[in-house]
Amino acid sequence: xxxxFNLLNPPHITYLRDYVYYKKAKELGLISPDFYPVRMYVNxxxxxxxxxxxxxxxxxxxxxxxxxxxxYSGDGAxxxxxxxxxxxxxxxxxxxxxxxxxxxxxxxTDIAFFIDSIINSSESEFEYFIDTYFxxxxxxxxxxxxRFYGSNHHDFSHNHKLYFDPYxxxxxxxxxxxxxxxxxxxxELAKYPLSFRLRENPYYDxxxxxxxxxxxxxxxxxxxxxxxxxxLKNHKNELMSDKYKDTGTWLPKxxxxxxxxxxxYSYDDLFAQMVDEKRILGVRKKVxxxxxxDANIDSFINGNFIYFKVYGxxxxxxxVNGSSIELFPGRRWxxxxxxxxxxxxxxxxxxxxxxxxxxxxxxxxxxxxxxxxLEFTNTITGKKILSDNVIFDLDIPVTxxxxxxxxxxxxxxxxxxxxxxxxxxxxxxxxxxxxxFSMAKGVSIYFYGKVTAIGTRxxxxxxxxxxxxxxxxLVAVQGKATTGxxxxxxxxxxxxxxxxxxxHYTSPFNIHDTDWFEVRNCKIGRNFVGDDAMHVAYAKGIIxxxxxxxxxxxxxxxxxxxxxxxxxxxxxxxxxxxxIMTTTMTAKNxxxxxxxxxGISVGEWSEASITDSLFLRTGIGLEVKDKSKVKANNLVIVxxxxxxxxxxxxxxxxxxxxxxxGDSIFLLGNTKFKADxxxxxxxKHVIENTLPDLKQYEWYESLQxxxxxxxxDKVEVKYAQ
Numbered sequence: 111x112x113x114x115f116n117l118l119n120p121p122h123i124t125y126l127r128d129y130v131y132y133k134k135a136k137e138l139g140l141i142s143p144d145f146y147p148v149r150m151y152v153n154x155x156x157x158x159x160x161x162x163x164x165x166x167x168x169x170x171x172x173x174x175x176x177x178x179x180x181x182y183s184g185d186g187a188x189x190x191x192x193x194x195x196x197x198x199x200x201x202x203x204x205x206x207x208x209x210x211x212x213x214x215x216x217x218x219t220d221i222a223f224f225i226d227s228i229i230n231s232s233e234s235e236f237e238y239f240i241d242t243y244f245x246x247x248x249x250x251x252x253x254x255x256x257r258f259y260g261s262n263h264h265d266f267s268h269n270h271k272l273y274f275d276p277y278x279x280x281x282x283x284x285x286x287x288x289x290x291x292x293x294x295x296x297x298e299l300a301k302y303p304l305s306f307r308l309r310e311n312p313y314y315d316x317x318x319x320x321x322x323x324x325x326x327x328x329x330x331x332x333x334x335x336x337x338x339x340x341x342l343k344n345h346k347n348e349l350m351s352d353k354y355k356d357t358g359t360w361l362p363k364x365x366x367x368x369x370x371x372x373x374x375y376s377y378d379d380l381f382a383q384m385v386d387e388k389r390i391l392g393v394r395k396k397v398x399x400x401x402x403x404d405a406n407i408d409s410f411i412n413g414n415f416i417y418f419k420v421y422g423x424x425x426x427x428x429x430v431n432g433s434s435i436e437l438f439p440g441r442r443w444x445x446x447x448x449x450x451x452x453x454x455x456x457x458x459x460x461x462x463x464x465x466x467x468x469x470x471x472x473x474x475x476x477x478x479x480x481x482x483x484l485e486f487t488n489t490i491t492g493k494k495i496l497s498d499n500v501i502f503d504l505d506i507p508v509t510x511x512x513x514x515x516x517x518x519x520x521x522x523x524x525x526x527x528x529x530x531x532x533x534x535x536x537x538x539x540x541x542x543x544x545x546x547f548s549m550a551k552g553v554s555i556y557f558y559g560k561v562t563a564i565g566t567r568x569x570x571x572x573x574x575x576x577x578x579x580x581x582x583x584l585v586a587v588q589g590k591a592t593t594g595x596x597x598x599x600x601x602x603x604x605x606x607x608x609x610x611x612x613x614h615y616t617s618p619f620n621i622h623d624t625d626w627f628e629v630r631n632c633k634i635g636r637n638f639v640g641d642d643a644m645h646v647a648y649a650k651g652i653i654x655x656x657x658x659x660x661x662x663x664x665x666x667x668x669x670x671x672x673x674x675x676x677x678x679x680x681x682x683x684x685x686x687x688x689x690i691m692t693t694t695m696t697a698k699n700x701x702x703x704x705x706x707x708x709g710i711s712v713g714e715w716s717e718a719s720i721t722d723s724l725f726l727r728t729g730i731g732l733e734v735k736d737k738s739k740v741k742a743n744n745l746v747i748v749x750x751x752x753x754x755x756x757x758x759x760x761x762x763x764x765x766x767x768x769x770x771x772g773d774s775i776f777l778l779g780n781t782k783f784k785a786d787x788x789x790x791x792x793x794k795h796v797i798e799n800t801l802p803d804l805k806q807y808e809w810y811e812s813l814q815x816x817x818x819x820x821x822x823d824k825v826e827v828k829y830a831q
Contacts, residue, residue, distance in 0.1 A: 111173045111737075111764060116163040117150060123357035123375050123383050125161065127291055130337045131259065134330065135285035138251050141174055141273060142285040147345055158352030159345065166271050166284055168208045169763050172714070175670055175692050177277050177647065180220050181208035181284070184270035194457055195267035198303045201225040210276045220274045220612055224281060228304050236307055242611060245280050246317065252283045253298075253305060254321040258330070260292035260394045262299035265455040270302075277647035277669065278623045279588070279613040293393030297401045297423065301456040309461045312438035316425050319490050323402055331391045338384050342377075350377045404463075405488040407437065408498045411481050414473045419502050421465035426495060429485040430470055435511055436489055440466035467508045528576065529553050532583065532608075538562075543599075544569035549582030551575075554608040556586045557595070565599035567631070573618075575604035581638040583608035586620040593625040602643075603635035617642035617667070627651035636660040642667040643683075653678060664689045665705075675700060677808065679818060686711045687728070690718065698722050699808045703821055708733045709747075712740050712768065714761060720745065722807055726821060727751065734768030734789070736761045742772035742793075746802060748825055749779035757789035776802055778829055801829040 118125075129145055136142040143164040150160040164170055168178045187196045187203035197203050201222045209215040227239040240246065256264060263269050264286075271284035292299060298309060308314045342349070349355075358370040405424035410417055418437055420426050425438045442464045472480050486495040521535055524542035530550045541563040547555065555573075565571040575582050581604050587595050605618025613622070618637045621627050621644075628651055629644075636659070637643045643661035646653075647669040655677045658665035665683040666675070668690045675697040680687030687702040689711045695718040702709035702725045709725040709732060712718050716738040724746045725731035731747035733756045734740045747754045754777045759767035767789030774795045777783070781798045785791055804810045804826060813819050 112164050112169040113763065114165045114167070114169075116165070117148065118161040118163055119158075119354075120161055121358045121370075122289070123379060124289070124291075124387075126338050126341055126380075126384070127259075127387065128287065128289060129161070129341060130334050131255070131288040132285055133337060134334065135252075135255060138255070139248060140252055140255075140285045141170070141176070141282055143170060147341070147348070149348055156351065158354040159348050166207060166286070171208065171273065172692070172763055175715070176273070177210070177275055177670060178208065179210050179276040180206060180214070180272075180274040182221050182270075182272045182274075183207055184272065185268045187267070192458060195265075195455065197267055197270075198225065199229060204270075204272070220281075221272070223612065224272070224274075228307060233311075237311070240308070240314065243279065243281055245278070245282065246314075247321075248280075248282055250314070250318045251321050252285065253300070253308065253318050254325060255285070256288070256300040256305075257298050257318065257322050257398065258325050258394075259288055260294060260299055260390075260397075261288040261290050262292065262301070262455075263287055263289045264300040264302065264305075266302050266457055267455045274612070276613065279611045291387065291390050291394070293390050293397060295397050297398065301460070303457075306457075306459070306461050310441050310443075312425060312441055312466075315441070316438065316489060319402060319424065322398065323490050326395060326398060331395050334391060335384070335388045338387060342380060342384060346377065349380060402490050403488065403493065405439075405490070405495055407486055407495060408500050408502055409481070409484065410499060410501045411477055412501075414471055414477060416470045416472060416477065416481055416484075417502075417504070417508070418468040418470070419465050420468065421463065423463055424491070425489040427487045427489045429483075430511075431472075431475060431480050431483075435470075437468055437511075438466060440464040440506075465506075467504060467506055468511055469508045470511045529555065529582075532556070532610075535559060541565075541571050543571065546572045546574065548574060548576045549605070551577065551580035552583050552606075552608070554583030554586065554610070556588065556610060557592060558589050559591050561587055561592065561595040561597070563597045563600050567599060570599040570601050570633075571597075572601045573603070573605065574601070578604050581606040582618075584615050584618045584620060584640075586610070586613075586615055586622070587624065587627065588613070588620070588622050590623060590625060592621075592627070594627075595621070595624065596628045596630075597632055598628070598630045599632065600629075601633040601635070603633075604638065606638040607640035615645070616640045617645040619644040621646045621649050621651070623648045625650055629653045629656060631655040633657045633659070634661075634665070637662050642689075645669075646671050646673060649673070652676070657681070658683065658687070661685075667691075668693050668695065677812060679703070679813075679816070680705065680709070681818065683707075689713070690716050692716055693718075695719070699812070700724075701809050701813065701818065702726065702728055702731075703818060705729060711735075712738045714738065715764065722809070724748070724804075724807070724809060724822075725750070725754075726825065730754070730756050732770075733757075734770050735759060736764040736768065737766045739769045740771070742770060742775060744774050744802075744807070745772070746776045746804070746807075747778070748829075750782070751780070753782040753784055754780055755783045757785040757791060759786060759788040776800065778825075799829070801826070 132142045132145040148162045150157040182204040184204045190196045204221050269287045271286040273282045356372045356374045404422040406422045407426045408419040420437045420439045428435045444460050444462045519537040521539045526546045528548045532553050533555045536558045538559040543565045563571045602619045634643045642664045645667045650672040652674040657679045659681045661683040663685040665680045666688045670692045672694045677699045680702045682704045684706045686708045687705040691714040693716045697720045700723045705728040707729040709728040712734045714736045719741045721743045726748045729751045731750050731754045757768040770791040772793040776797045
């Protein structure tokens with residue numbers, strides 16, 4: 111699934127570090143390129159062991175089942191006036207290697223926002239940036255691996271690869287070129303503005319350390335060496351036969367005019383290098399455990415207050431009056447850094463530990479009893495800590511502690527609501543039956559918590575245009591906190607598109623990045639401007655009993671999801687009735703009438719089960735393409751305008767077309783069934799121009815009391831035996 115690749119003649123004897131790193135990164139859920147050894151022949155002559163390395167482009171994203179989006183390479187920039195690489199201070203030095211589509215190749219809004227948010231934001235703005243635009247666990251894992259291996263190869267100057275997901279609205283770092291492992295006695299050797307700002311915030315720093323400690327506790331150092339040894343063992347013959355092995359050695363003192371000196375090495379040298387890697391990682395483990403164990407707290411009583419002084423690397427968990435409170439040490443900037451690295455790569459400042467002061471008000475309590483019952487543990491390691499009872503100077507501002515109850519907020523909405531400005535709900539929202547949102551031109555509603563919108567057949571919830579000639583924006587249900595959202599008997603009509611937090615939403619009704627949703631008995635009507643009437647991405651859920659009508663383009667578009675689509679009617683979509691990409695779908699008892707293009711389009715590495723459905727007067731009834739597989743049964747495809755079924759390879763990033771495995775497919779009128787040379791089919795029964803008993807299908811009964819019954823009546827009359 112890649113059109114371009116690199117074959118690397120490894121420049122260093124330590125190249126298996128990269129192999130171990132990429133494999134470990136992939137296991138931990140990071141985007142990681144393919145990197146493995148190959149035998150290299152030129153004109154039949156064995157040239158030795160090279161390393162296959164995939165390109166960081168759209169093909170890699172598709173192979174990892176991610177939505178094509180911006181990929182940037184931050185690798186080299188001229189020095190600024192301070193002698194520091196300008197890479198992190200000017201977005202124009204980040205090369206764009208991939209875009210969501212052709213129209214966005216020149217759009218650099220995302221990288222400009224990324225750099226500005228790191229360099230120019232206030233503390234609160236930076237926290238909003240991290241909390242909103244990153245999957246924090248993913249990002250913290252990326253940084254934890256740098257700490258784990260002691261690498262300094264991600265710096266001010268080079269080796270940064272960045273992806274922006276257009277539907278999650280999240281940045282992700284791509285694992286790339288860690289190369290150097292070190293046992294040096296500091297926690298973080300990878301120095302660049304983002305790593306500094308995260309370390310400056312003790313909360314973020316601790317979250318990275320928690321992942322780091324879990325890696326150590328799970329014996330990932332041992333497994334790293336095991337991977338290293340297994341590679342040497344499995345490829346011993348190829349490596350021993352490689353007569354071209356050499357390694358770059360930096361010898362500036364002996365060869366001042368030459369940066370690198372090439373030295374041949376043997377298989378035994380490779381094995382000896384592995385032994386040295388084991389030693390380095392052993393030292394690294396001891397260094398990190400000592401740093402993570404560094405959590406200290408002093409305390410004393412003064413009147414009603416208990417004062418705490420927290421210092422060291424790790425936060426301290428305090429049990430005070432039966433409540434658990436996490437206290438963080440301080441951080442401060444230090445000129446000239448902890449280590450004397452070059453300004454070009456590491457900048458001129460660094461972040462170091464300092465202390466932070468807290469006070470707990472015991473008013474109404476027995477302060478001595480509270481003080482004597484205090485318990486302290488290291489938040490990272492879980493080890494108990496003994497607090498020194500000493501009086502210390504309150505030399506910096508003191509943070510007063512409050513134990514607030516954990517109350518989850520919920521918003522209740524009802525009645526007729528005239529929406530003249532875009533609304534944003536971070537809380538869970540419940541919408542009562544009969545609620546109407548009369549939407550002004552261009553305004554939208556964004557839900558970032560769980561939505562429970564349950565109307566009734568008689569009193570549906572409605573999102574409608576205040577003026578049908580001036581479409582409103584959209585409804586977006588975005589993020590993991592929306593998991594469990596339900597929309598039942600809800601109507602959407604005359605919406606369009608909008609943009610928020612760098613996400614360009616394509617439809618009036620959007621559900622993105624959620625672990626479960628339900629959309630039942632809803633009506634999704636005419637839309638304006640955008641591609642879709644409803645869009646689902648990175649989600650799992652069910653769409654049942656809905657009516658999609660007069661969509662401008664696709665009625666329902668599903669990307670990179672796992673969705674069940676049952677008992678729906680798709681009428682007069684401008685393009686496809688149902689379009690899926692890189693999705694697992696079960697579709698049953700659906701009806702597609704007068705779609706401008708396909709009834710169902712299954713593409714780009716999807717798998718679907720499609721049964722008991724009607725396709726009437728669509729451009730193409732069913733299309734399967736680009737490494738997708740469909741199991742089909744009891745499909746009735748009538749009067750297709752172009753083809754009844756089409757299987758082909760459209761996107762050349764996929765090396766296969768579509769495959770259809772089916773039984774009992776009825777083709778009436780236009781019976782054209784086409785498959786290109788990269789596609790295949792295995793269908794037991796294709797029945798042409800014979801109308802089955804339509805009354806056997808559930809969808810037949812569901813159409814009886816609708817305006818769509820007349821279309822099926824005409825089919826029965828036209829093709830009656």
